[in-house]
Amino acid sequence: MNAAPVLLATIGMIAAIVVTATAGDILMASALRQIGDLDIIRARSGLAGAAAAVVTNSRFGLGVVFLALSFFSLLYSLSHRELSLIGPAATSLTFVTNAVAAKFFLGENVDRRRWTAAIFVCVGVALLAF
Amino acid sequence: MTFRRYLVLAIVTITASCGDTFLARGMHSLGPVSLAHPAELIRAIFSPWVAAGIVLLIGFFASYLTALSFADLTYVLPATSLGYVIMTVLAKWWLHEHVSAWRWLGVLCITMGVGFVTRGPSWTEHPPASARSSESVQPHVEEALR
Numbered sequence: 001m002n003a004a005p006v007l008l009a010t011i012g013m014i015a016a017i018v019v020t021a022t023a024g025d026i027l028m029a030s031a032l033r034q035i036g037d038l039d040i041i042r043a044r045s046g047l048a049g050a051a052a053a054v055v056t057n058s059r060f061g062l063g064v065v066f067l068a069l070s071f072f073s074l075l076y077s078l079s080h081r082e083l084s085l086i087g088p089a090a091t092s093l094t095f096v097t098n099a100v101a102a103k104f105f106l107g108e109n110v111d112r113r114r115w116t117a118a119i120f121v122c123v124g125v126a127l128l129a130f
Numbered sequence: 131m132t133f134r135r136y137l138v139l140a141i142v143t144i145t146a147s148c149g150d151t152f153l154a155r156g157m158h159s160l161g162p163v164s165l166a167h168p169a170e171l172i173r174a175i176f177s178p179w180v181a182a183g184i185v186l187l188i189g190f191f192a193s194y195l196t197a198l199s200f201a202d203l204t205y206v207l208p209a210t211s212l213g214y215v216i217m218t219v220l221a222k223w224w225l226h227e228h229v230s231a232w233r234w235l236g237v238l239c240i241t242m243g244v245g246f247v248t249r250g251p252s253w254t255e256h257p258p259a260s261a262r263s264s265e266s267v268q269p270h271v272e273e274a275l276r
Binding site: 025026028029032033035036037038039054095098099102103106107108109110111113114116117118119120121123124125126127128130 | 134195196198199200202203204205206207208211214218230232233235236237238239240241242243244246247249250251254256
C-alpha cells in the first residue's frame with residue numbers, strides 16, 4: 001500500500017479533530033465570556049438560573065455541536081488508526097491551535113508566558129504516547 | 131485569583147482525570163464491546179465504575195464552564211492539564227500499567243507548563259466597546275458576532 005495516501009488520510013483525520021475541537025473550545029469560551037461569571041449568576045438566580053443562562057446561549061449550543069463533531073471525528077479516526085498516535089497528536093496540537101485562535105478570535109493576551117506553557121504542555125502530552 | 135477559583139480549577143483537573151480513569155477501569159472489566167451489539171454499551175453505562183466515571187465527567191463539564199466564565203481559555207487549558215499527570219500516576223499505581231521514562235519526561239514538561247501559566251494573570255480585561263472602536267487595534271470575532 002502506498003504510504004503517501006495513508007499519511008495524508010492520517011493528517012486529515014487529526015486535522016478534523018483539532019479544527020472541530022478548537023472551534024468548540026473557542027465558541028464555548030466566547031459564550032461564557034458573554035454570559036459572565038457563573039458564580040455571580042448562581043448567587044443571584046440560583047443553580048437553575050445559571051444553567052438556563054448557559055444552555056440558552058446560541059454560541060454555547062454551536063460549541064456543543066463542534067465538540068460533538070470533534071468526538072465523532074475522534075471515534076472515526078480511532079477505528080482506522082491507533083489511539084497512541086491519534087490521542088496525543090490531536091490533544092497536543094489542540095493546545096497550540098487554541099492559543100492561536102484565542103489570541104485572534106477572543107482577543108486574549110497570549111504573552112510569552114502563555115506560549116511557553118502551551119508549548120511545554122503540547123510537548124509533554126506528545127511524550128505521553130511513548 | 132481567589133482560593134475558591136483555584137478550587138474550581140482543581141475540581142476540573144481531578145474530575146477529568148478520575149472520570150477518564152474510572153471509565154477505563156469499567157470498560158476493561160467489561161471486556162471488548164462490539165458495535166454490532168449496541169445494547170452492551172447501554173448495559174455498560176449502568177456498571178458501577180462507568181456510572182461513576184460519567185458522574186465525574188458531568189462534574190468536569192460544569193466546573194470547566196465555571197472556570198471559563200472567570201479565566202481565559204489559554205489559562206484554563208494549560209492550568210488544568212495537570213490532569214494528565216494525575217492520570218499517569220493513577221495508571222501506574224492503581225491500574226498497574228507500565229509508565230516509560232519518556233512518559234515521566236512528558237509529565238515533567240506538563241508540570242513545568244502548568245507552573246509557567248499559573249504564575250501569570252488569568253483574565254484578559256477588554257476595554258468597553260466605545261473605547262475599542264476608537265482604538266481599532268484589530269477586529270475580533272467577539273465584535274463580529276455581536
